[in-house]
Every structure is written in C-alpha cells, then in structure tokens.
Amino acid sequence: MNLLKDRAKKIEPASIAVAEAAQQRLDMLTKPQGSLGVLETCAKQYVAARGDLFAKIADPVILTFAGDHGVAEEGVSAFPQEVTPQMVANFANGGAAINVLSKHAGAKLKVIDVGVACDIIPFLPVNPEAAVLHHKVALGTANIAREAAMTIDDAEKALNVGIHVVEDEISAGSTLIGTGDMGIANTTPSAALYSAFLGISPVDIAGRGTGIDDTRLTHKIKIIQQALDLHKEIIKGGNPLEILAAVGGFEIAGICGAIIGAAANRVPIVIDGFISGAAAITAMQFNANVKDYCFFSHLSAEAGHINAMKALGIKPILDLNLRLGEGTGAALAFNLIEAGVKIMHEMATFKDAGVSEE
Amino acid sequence: MNLLKDRAKKIEPASIAVAEAAQQRLDMLTKPQGSLGVLETCAKQYVAARGDLFAKIADPVILTFAGDHGVAEEGVSAFPQEVTPQMVANFANGGAAINVLSKHAGAKLKVIDVGVACDIIPFLPVNPEAAVLHHKVALGTANIAREAAMTIDDAEKALNVGIHVVEDEISAGSTLIGTGDMGIANTTPSAALYSAFLGISPVDIAGRGTGIDDTRLTHKIKIIQQALDLHKEIIKGGNPLEILAAVGGFEIAGICGAIIGAAANRVPIVIDGFISGAAAITAMQFNANVKDYCFFSHLSAEAGHINAMKALGIKPILDLNLRLGEGTGAALAFNLIEAGVKIMHEMATFKDAGVSEE
Numbered sequence: 281m282n283l284l285k286d287r288a289k290k291i292e293p294a295s296i297a298v299a300e301a302a303q304q305r306l307d308m309l310t311k312p313q314g315s316l317g318v319l320e321t322c323a324k325q326y327v328a329a330r331g332d333l334f335a336k337i338a339d340p341v342i343l344t345f346a347g348d349h350g351v352a353e354e355g356v357s358a359f360p361q362e363v364t365p366q367m368v369a370n371f372a373n374g375g376a377a378i379n380v381l382s383k384h385a386g387a388k389l390k391v392i393d394v395g396v397a398c399d400i401i402p403f404l405p406v407n408p409e410a411a412v413l414h415h416k417v418a419l420g421t422a423n424i425a426r427e428a429a430m431t432i433d434d435a436e437k438a439l440n441v442g443i444h445v446v447e448d449e450i451s452a453g454s455t456l457i458g459t460g461d462m463g464i465a466n467t468t469p470s471a472a473l474y475s476a477f478l479g480i481s482p483v484d485i486a487g488r489g490t491g492i493d494d495t496r497l498t499h500k501i502k503i504i505q506q507a508l509d510l511h512k513e514i515i516k517g518g519n520p521l522e523i524l525a526a527v528g529g530f531e532i533a534g535i536c537g538a539i540i541g542a543a544a545n546r547v548p549i550v551i552d553g554f555i556s557g558a559a560a561i562t563a564m565q566f567n568a569n570v571k572d573y574c575f576f577s578h579l580s581a582e583a584g585h586i587n588a589m590k591a592l593g594i595k596p597i598l599d600l601n602l603r604l605g606e607g608t609g610a611a612l613a614f615n616l617i618e619a620g621v622k623i624m625h626e627m628a629t630f631k632d633a634g635v636s637e638e
Numbered sequence: 639m640n641l642l643k644d645r646a647k648k649i650e651p652a653s654i655a656v657a658e659a660a661q662q663r664l665d666m667l668t669k670p671q672g673s674l675g676v677l678e679t680c681a682k683q684y685v686a687a688r689g690d691l692f693a694k695i696a697d698p699v700i701l702t703f704a705g706d707h708g709v710a711e712e713g714v715s716a717f718p719q720e721v722t723p724q725m726v727a728n729f730a731n732g733g734a735a736i737n738v739l740s741k742h743a744g745a746k747l748k749v750i751d752v753g754v755a756c757d758i759i760p761f762l763p764v765n766p767e768a769a770v771l772h773h774k775v776a777l778g779t780a781n782i783a784r785e786a787a788m789t790i791d792d793a794e795k796a797l798n799v800g801i802h803v804v805e806d807e808i809s810a811g812s813t814l815i816g817t818g819d820m821g822i823a824n825t826t827p828s829a830a831l832y833s834a835f836l837g838i839s840p841v842d843i844a845g846r847g848t849g850i851d852d853t854r855l856t857h858k859i860k861i862i863q864q865a866l867d868l869h870k871e872i873i874k875g876g877n878p879l880e881i882l883a884a885v886g887g888f889e890i891a892g893i894c895g896a897i898i899g900a901a902a903n904r905v906p907i908v909i910d911g912f913i914s915g916a917a918a919i920t921a922m923q924f925n926a927n928v929k930d931y932c933f934f935s936h937l938s939a940e941a942g943h944i945n946a947m948k949a950l951g952i953k954p955i956l957d958l959n960l961r962l963g964e965g966t967g968a969a970l971a972f973n974l975i976e977a978g979v980k981i982m983h984e985m986a987t988f989k990d991a992g993v994s995e996e
Contacts, residue, residue: 309735310725310734311735312849315848315849316962316966317958317959319960358996359994359995366991366993367993370668370986370993375986375991376985377669377674377981379984381980384976384980490673491670581675599957600674600676600974602673602677603673603675604669612973612974612977615742615970619739619970622738622739626737626738627734627737627738628731628732628733628734633731634724634727638716
C-alpha cells in the first residue's frame with residue numbers, strides 16, 4: 281500500500297473514554313462547571329485525540345507550505361506572483377508575521393517549498409532564522425480555469441511531502457502541529473475546493489484575498505465558476521485525490537498531507553484560516569475521522585470562511601478579523617489550547633482545596 | 639485634593655499622534671494592510687495609551703480583588719458565601735484557574751482582600767504561591783436591596799486601595815495590568831451598576847452567575863430591581879462615588895480604583911469580564927478618558943454582558959464562553975495584546991525585506 285492510502289486508512293476516531301474521563305476531571309476542579317468554556321472543550325479534544333488523559337503539549341511547530349498558482353495569470357490577486365519567493369525569503373530572514381507569532385507562541389517554524397514557481401535558493405540567506413525545506417514538486421500549478429492544476433502523481437507527491445514533514449516533527453517530539461500557507465492567488469483554488477467538497481457556490485465562498493476591489497472580485501468569482509465547470513465530471517465522480525489535482529494547489533496538498541499524517545499519528549493539528557481550512561476539508565474526504573484531530577484556530581475575515589465553518593458546524597476558537605495566512609491564526613490559537621490543557625492538569629479539585637460546592 | 643480626585647482629574651486622552659504614527663508603521667509591514675485585524679488595533683491602542691510609539695510590554699500583572707456582599711443573604715448565588723475566603727486560600731495555594739492562567743501568561747498574580755466577610759488570615763498558607771495583600775475596608779457590604787452597600791467613606795477607601803495597589807505595580811515596572819474579582823454574589827451589584835450607569839434594565843443585564851436556575855434568576859432580577867428602586871434618588875442625582883457606595887461592592891470599588899490609577903499613569907489595563915466591566919463603566923463616570931486605557935478582554939457568557947458591551951460600542955477581544963471571573967479572561971488576552979505589540983516592533987517592512995507591493 282502506498283504512504284497516502286496507508287495513513288488515511290490508519291486514522292481512528294478520538295477516544296470517547298478519554299473524553300469522558302476529561303469531562304469528569306474538569307467538573308471536579310475549583311470553578312463552576314463549564315465556566316471555562318472553550319478552554320475546557322479544547323482540553324477535552326486534545327487529550328481525547330491523543331488517547332491519553334494525562335497528555336501534555338510538547339514542542340509545538342508551525343509548518344508553512346509554499347506554492348504558486350497558474351490561475352494567478354487570470355488577475356485574481358492584488359499582489360504579483362513574485363511575492364511568493366520574496367515572502368519565503370522573508371520567512372527565512374525572520375521578518376514576517378509568522379516569524380514573530382510562532383516565536384511569541386514558543387513554537388518552531390518550518391517553511392516547505394512544495395511548488396514555488398522559481399528556484400528559491402538564490403533568495404535565501406546562508407543562516408536562515410526559519411528552516412526552509414526543499415521539496416518542490418513542480419514550478420507552480422497549471423491554471424485551474426483552463427486545465428488541471430496538477431497531475432494526479434504530482435498531487436500525491438505533494439501530499440506525501442506533507443506526511444513526511446509532519447512525521448519528522450512528530451518523531452522529533454512534537455505533539456501539536458499548526459498549519460500555514462504562502463502562495464499568491466491561493467484563495468482561488470481554495471474557494472474551488474470548498475465549492476467542490478461542501479457545495480458552496482463561488483459567490484458565497486470567494487473573498488477579497490489580499491485585498492482586491494469589487495471588479496476583480498466579480499472576475500474572481502467568474503474564474504472559480506469556470507474552473508468548476510471545466511472539471512465538473514471529476515468533481516461529480518472523482519475521488520478526493522483527483523479533485524485536489526484538478527482544482528487545488530501544491531501548498532494546499534502539502535497541508536492536506538500534514539493533516540492526514542498528524543491524524544494518523546494521533547497528533548492534534550491546528551488549522552490556520554481560509555487556505556488551511558480548504559486543505560482540512562480535503563483531508564476529511566480521505567477519512568472523516570480527521571475532524572477529531574483538527575482545531576480550527578480562527579474565523580478568517582476572508583468573506584466565505586464563515587459559510588464554510590457553518591457548513592462544517594464549527595465555531596473557530598478566535599475571531600480577530602485576520603486574513604493573512606502563513607499560519608498566523610494557528611500560532612495565536614496554540615496559546616489557548618495550551619491554556620486549556622494546563623487548566624485540566626494543574627488546577628486543584630474542590631476536595632483537595634477544601635472549597636464548598638453548590 | 640484627595641487621591642481619588644487627583645488621579646481621576648489627571649487622566650488624559652491617549653495620544654492621537656502616536657496612534658497615527660503606529661498606523662503608518664503597521665501599513666509598511668510585509669502583510670496586506672489591515673490583515674492582522676485585532677492584533678493591529680491592540681498594538682495601536684497600546685502605544686497610543688502609553689504615548690510612545692516604541693513602548694513595549696513589561697512585567698504584566700493580574701490584580702484580583704476579593705470582597706463579600708450582603709445581598710448574598712437574598713439567595714442570589716449558587717454558591718455559599720464561605721466560598722469567598724476558601725477561594726482566596728485557593729489562590730494563595732496556587733490551585734485556582736487564575737493561578738494557572740496568569741502563570742501561563744507569564745504574569746504575576748496579586749490577590750487583594752478589600753472586603754471579605756471574615757478574617758482570612760487563618761485560611762492562608764505560610765508560603766503562598768500568590769501574594770495576598772491585606773487591605774480589608776470592612777467585613778463585606780450591607781445588602782443593597784435593603785440599604786446602601788457601603789458608606790461613602792468606605793467606598794472611597796476601597797477605591798484608594800485600588801489606586802495604591804496599581805501604582806505600586808507600576809512603580810515596580812509593570813506596563814500592563816489585568817483586573818480580576820472574587821466575591822460570591824457579585825454579579826448582582828455589578829448588574830445594578832450596569833443598570834444605574836448604562837440604563838440597561840435588570841432583565842437585560844442579569845445572568846446566571848455561577849449557575850442559578852430559572853426560579854432563582856427571576857428572584858435575582860427582582861432583587862436588582864428592588865435595589866435600583868431603593869436607591870433611585872442617588873442613581874438619578876448622585877455622583878459616581880455615591881452610586882458605587884449605594885449599589886456596588888468592595889472588590890468592584892478596588893478594581894475601579896486600579897483602573898483609574900492605571901489610566902492616570904498612562905498604563906493600559908485589561909478588563910476581565912462581567913464584574914470588572916462594571917468597575918470599568920464606573921471608572922468611566924469619574925473621567926471618560928478612562929476608556930482609552932481599557933482593553934476589554936472577552937465577551938462573558940454571563941447573559942447581560944453582551945448588552946453592556948453593545949451599549950459601550952465595544953467588541954471584546956475574545957469570545958470563549960467564559961464565565962469564571964478571577965481575571966481569567968484578562969490573563970488570556972495578555973497574550974494577544976503582546977502579540978500585537980510585537981508585530982508592530984519586530985516585523986520587517988516591504989522596503990527592508992525587498993517584497994513587492996500591490
């Protein structure tokens with residue numbers, strides 16, 4: 281069996297027994313029952329995913345996957361494609377938002393080139409602040425509005441990159457992974473994936489990305505619809521890998537692989553915003569149990585994200601009007617998930633503290 | 639001039655010039671303009687409050703004020719009054735949620751007895767994990783549904799405790815303060831203060847506190863209305879100190895003093911939830927500029943809090959379904975305010991990073 285199929289098959293539901301034991305523990309602590317809200321649900325989800333009531337968080341890491349998109353040639357983004365390698369260099373130099381926020385979260389940052397449309401090595405410093413891993417599958421995708429983004433082989437290669445990278449971090453001791461993306465124009469393929477898998481129409485899922493105006497937004501919606509029409513047979517009858525190859529992207533596939541790999545190893549994974557969310561719903565098509573391992577970090581300001589979250593029945597942890605990507609929302613949510621897990625392990629019970637109950 | 643009047647008079651608006659310079663700086667950083675949402679507004683508010691574009695956050699501290707309430711005898715709370723000193727002992731022993739969360743935030747915790755209804759010293763350990771400061775003004779308030787909670791002198795004493803305690807922390811180097819409360823039945827006087835100062839009716843501001851049922855909630859609303867009726871002349875014509883004395887509480891007055899003291903010293907203060915919010919609106923009556931120094935940390939699950947926030951035109955930073963108090967929401971918000979300030983100071987600009995703009 282190949283790597284992808286093996287890992288997808290391996291993903292088990294989170295432990296119901298551990299979730300129940302966690303709830304019992306939380307209800308014994310010196311606070312009104314349920315009064316720590318989302319911190320309590322985070323704690324419960326974390327230990328149930330790990331299958332261990334006593335699980336703690338170790339060595340959190342943000343994995344930021346980078347790739348380019350042929351559909352950028354349709355003028356769907358406010359920034360030119362050259363920004364992708366420039367931003368990868370900015371990550372390597374420590375100057376981007378994700379550098380500041382992963383450091384603030386006490387998390388390692390790894391940047392993975394899965395499909396940037398040029399050789400990025402000349403852009404990079406000799407002693408990078410964040411490690412850049414070179415796993416380029418191709419020089420960007422083809423234009424999804426005119427052909428398939430990737431061959432099926434290349435899409436699987438990119439998924440496998442994600443699996444390998446996340447399993448390396450897990451082997452090194454990480455028990456909390458965050459996802460991130462960099463790729464000019466990548467809200468367009470992400471929107472196409474939400475449409476394909478959740479049945480949300482382009483007008484309800486497309487947003488302004490890095491900041492396009494009304495005219496370009498209308499054009500972007502048309503381009504997404506064109507891609508959906510072109511690939512409609514695959515979307516109707518294909519498997520998740522075929523659909524991802526048709527309308528996805530390399531960094532989205534990398535993130536999707538990381539999610540599958542983390543879930544297969546019972547390691548919770550924190551989903552950033554709009555792009556990572558598209559990778560997460562793709563991962564759920566490979567095995568629906570994936571959902572048990574996903575923390576949705578924040579509600580993005582990208583217009584369609586709220587519709588996608590509603591379709592999934594999920595209220596993300598944060599709502600900070602963020603729309604940057606890179607893993608910034610995931611890095612911010614680490615702190616709250618860690619807070620929840622510490623609450624469960626470190627607070628005194630009513631009995632131990634000698635505090636009267638209701 | 640007395641301490642309270644002096645500090646209230648001293649509070650200036652935040653610096654508009656620094657806010658503008660902060661916006662310029664934020665817009666030069668390598669991200670689409672505005673794409674870090676609330677992190678950017680937090681950064682801007684913080685440096686404008688400090689009056690210094692280069693201000694950083696140092697030595698954050700949570701101040702948790704404790705007091706008891708005569709109105710507890712009306713059966714408005716799910717827990718008995720003996721829980722107040724028991725929880726102060728739990729804070730001292732390091733077992734409460736605020737111990738875990740202040741430590742997680744890298745913040746110091748100080749607990750201040752302004753009006754617990756018994757001698758708490760026998761409850762406390764010899765070597766406490768969190769310092770307990772003894773500034774008891776009286777053994778709890780009188781029942782607001784039958785008489786004034788405090789004499790005006792006592793209310794002012796409790797306000798001055800807050801000013802002294804916060805100024806000690808500021809002198810010691812703290813540039814970010816968080817507020818917290820402990821006091822069985824304290825959602826009742828807090829609701830009365832929201833009603834008195836914002837004109838919200840008891841039915842729209844009262845909530846279940848630590849977890850009362852429908853019958854007790856109806857009773858609680860009746861008790862709040864009874865207090866408002868009893869003190870209606872003071873509420874209509876009195877000054878903020880008189881109104882606070884009539885329907886407030888010692889820990890609420892302590893928090894109010896801390897807010898006034900922080901604002902007078904241009905130190906931003908993070909308001910916890912429902913109780914601290916009542917103290918914050920009280921502080922704003924002494925000087926409306928107080929608002930510039932307040933970060934509202936979270937939207938409480940206490941039912942009326944959303945109506946109070948709407949009346950103030952504020953969207954709190956977090957919405958985590960918390961309803962514990964103690965300063966727990968404030969401690970969680972520290973991380974996000976710090977993240978915003980670091981973003982402003984540590985990210986590279988488009989020019990420095992050689993990244994192309996729109």
